Amino acid sequence: MSIAAHADGGSLPSFRSGELRNPELSAALRTLELTVRRRLDGVLHGEHLGLIPGPGTESGDAREYQPGDDVRQMDWSVTARTTHPHVRESVADRELETWLVVDLSASLDFGTTGAEKRDLAVAAAAAVTHLTSGGGNRIGAIVATGERTVRIPARGGRLHAQAMLRKIATTPHAPDGVRGDLRGAIESLRRPQRRRGLAVVISDFLGPIDWERSMRAVSGRHDLLGVEVLDPRDLELPDVGDVVLHDPETGRTREFHTSAGLRADFAAAAQAHRRAVEHTLRGCGAPVLALRTDRDWIADVVRFVASRRHSYGARVNRVPRQ
Numbered sequence: 001m002s003i004a005a006h007a008d009g010g011s012l013p014s015f016r017s018g019e020l021r022n023p024e025l026s027a028a029l030r031t032l033e034l035t036v037r038r039r040l041d042g043v044l045h046g047e048h049l050g051l052i053p054g055p056g057t058e059s060g061d062a063r064e065y066q067p068g069d070d071v072r073q074m075d076w077s078v079t080a081r082t083t084h085p086h087v088r089e090s091v092a093d094r095e096l097e098t099w100l101v102v103d104l105s106a107s108l109d110f111g112t113t114g115a116e117k118r119d120l121a122v123a124a125a126a127a128v129t130h131l132t133s134g135g136g137n138r139i140g141a142i143v144a145t146g147e148r149t150v151r152i153p154a155r156g157g158r159l160h161a162q163a164m165l166r167k168i169a170t171t172p173h174a175p176d177g178v179r180g181d182l183r184g185a186i187e188s189l190r191r192p193q194r195r196r197g198l199a200v201v202i203s204d205f206l207g208p209i210d211w212e213r214s215m216r217a218v219s220g221r222h223d224l225l226g227v228e229v230l231d232p233r234d235l236e237l238p239d240v241g242d243v244v245l246h247d248p249e250t251g252r253t254r255e256f257h258t259s260a261g262l263r264a265d266f267a268a269a270a271q272a273h274r275r276a277v278e279h280t281l282r283g284c285g286a287p288v289l290a291l292r293t294d295r296d297w298i299a300d301v302v303r304f305v306a307s308r309r310h311s312y313g314a315r316v317n318r319v320p321r322q
């Protein structure tokens with residue numbers, strides 16, 4: 001087991017299928033669990049409305065509309081009665097069913113800061129599991145490599161959560177030259193139809209954006225969250241002169257000279273793709289949590305949760321429920 005430590009304080013256990021023996025894997029998962037619990041418990045004290053409260057939750061009180069509120073939550077009866085636009089707030093269900101769609105295609109078997117994006121995907125799954133566990137809640141997962149899709153039924157309890165994370169962490173790597181299939185993984189969430197709840201899609205979202213229609217269909221039944229995992233080299237190339245690059249999803253290898261022009265073009269294309277991914281996810285009703293292998297990932301999770309609590313937790317200008 002190795003721990004990839006970053007200068008800003010974040011750390012990631014390294015999960016490489018086939019390299020960790022059972023005791024080492026258990027220790028790595030335990031380290032990850034302790035890290036998540038220690039850093040996230042502080043933002044869960046007091047009234048907590050859930051990670052992504054939304055249409056699938058119990059209807060609460062109405063309040064005046066604020067810029068940025070979800071227009072799908074408009075309460076037209078209160079709006080008509082008061083002549084001012086109001087939205088109906090949501091109260092999280094007592095029992096939540098969460099589904100993880102974890103993309104472990106070959107593009108995630110990559111990292112330049114001591115940890116792979118695959119490690120970050122496992123860490124994100126652990127964070128979501130902790131945030132949504134307890135109180136009879138259930139969680140399941142669909143893990144896709146492009147070669148195979150693994151379905152883990154939704155169940156409750158700490159033992160199930162630990163077994164699920166172990167299964168995700170030990171999913172075999174896809175063979176070289178096998179493309180990922182994020183759209184197929186999202187489609188697997190639709191069939192068979194599952195109870196309304198929260199769907200979390202964890203991926204680097206590299207490649208064509210051919211999953212929008214599937215994501216929109218899922219959003220009609222579930223609240224959505226997109227978790228984007230990235231490495232610095234996904235966004236820019238270093239000035240290292242001649243370099244040989246290999247694409248594990250196509251099996252192609254090419255040699256490049258990392259000139260200033262090539263680096264600028266690569267950075268521009270990467271940023272354009274990220275903007276397109278974020279626009280598509282938000283268009284599907286999915287907030288985006290961006291995590292990077294060179295940053296304190298758990299601090300980014302804490303900031304995201306805190307911001308969601310702030311945006312959903314306002315208790316002002318209430319109108320009693322009719």
